Amino acid sequence: MKILVLPGDGIGPEITEAALAVLDRANAMFRLGLEWQLMDIGLKTLKAQGSTLPEAVMEAARNAPGIILGPVDHLQYPSREEGGINPSGELRVKLDLFANIRPAKSRMGVGLTGKPVDLVIFRECTEGFYGDRNMFMGRGEFMPTEDMAIAIRKVTARQCRRIARVAFDWARKRRRHVTAVHKANVLHMSDGLFLREVRRVAQDYPDVELDEKIVDAMAALLVRDPSRFDCIVTGNMFGDILSDEASEISGSLGLAGSVMAGDDACCAQAQHGSAPDIQGQDRANPTSLILSAAMLLDWLAARHQRAEFERAARAMEAAIDGALNNPETRTPDLGGKLGTRAFASVVTGRL
């Protein structure tokens, strides 16, 4: 099985190298039979090929059984007309990767607020306010005049139902509790539609409790007591913001894994961005991408009935937990001294 690997920008190549070192070891130990197809994207290909996501990469992505995507520095990209395509948004739409699944877990026992965190955010990621992907043609963001910008927020019943089902299915394997996060007090129609669909889906899961929270209160409640949340389902932008908050509260933005998944494809992607401020310094924490890769293995295990993939994923998680438990083997974002490469070799050694 050949996994497509796209290292991305900023710290992307460093954390991808670290994740592949761990995966190589898991691959050999559990006889997974994985191979890597490495391809450049981002600022590198913009310079060399005029696009941050060349068509050959899209073609490889369509055929890949799974993808590992490093973070991209799309704030620096030029317009689409000038070759700046956000690879993450484009892959989500073209491969129908509608579910961004983002766990946050305090892997060192407690999180930054002194409370344990163990929750998963389910974020619909193909519509909402994100103008680069919420239209069939054109953009959902435009400027009628030089001093006026308009963004359109798209919410469809189908996508609300799909993301709700993913959240409720996961909840059955966890603590059977789903919190729907919305702003229906102001966005009556669009978030009203979201809530209507989540409530309808909930009827098929009488064994799972549904709770509802307005997004601003939710931001505060996450800080006050993250332990009261299990599965959180929400739209694109709220999920983007709350998942960074949750992973930071769990210990660091560099800690949380993430996949974007659809019915037929899955892409592992770190939760954080390309961190240009620490690029090339061997300071990045590769945990997020390593755990994302483990989530991809879980997805492949379910899809191809390959139990050894799941065993490898559990071993990778345990190795990460072991490394993070010891203050001597942590990266600088967690107050430790280990660089990206050294941390990866500790994790590899613990497998």
Ligand code: NAD
């Ligand atoms: P960021 O997530 O890159 O960084 C925020 C802060 O967290 C920085 O101080 C950074 O050093 C730190 N940080 C992030 N990941 C870390 C890690 N693994 N280890 C240690 N520290 C880490 O957010 P930003 O600076 O706002 O954005 C930078 C670029 O990333 C922008 O172009 C943005 O558009 C892009 N971005 C990409 C993705 C993605 O590819 N999925 C997601 C978010 C942002």
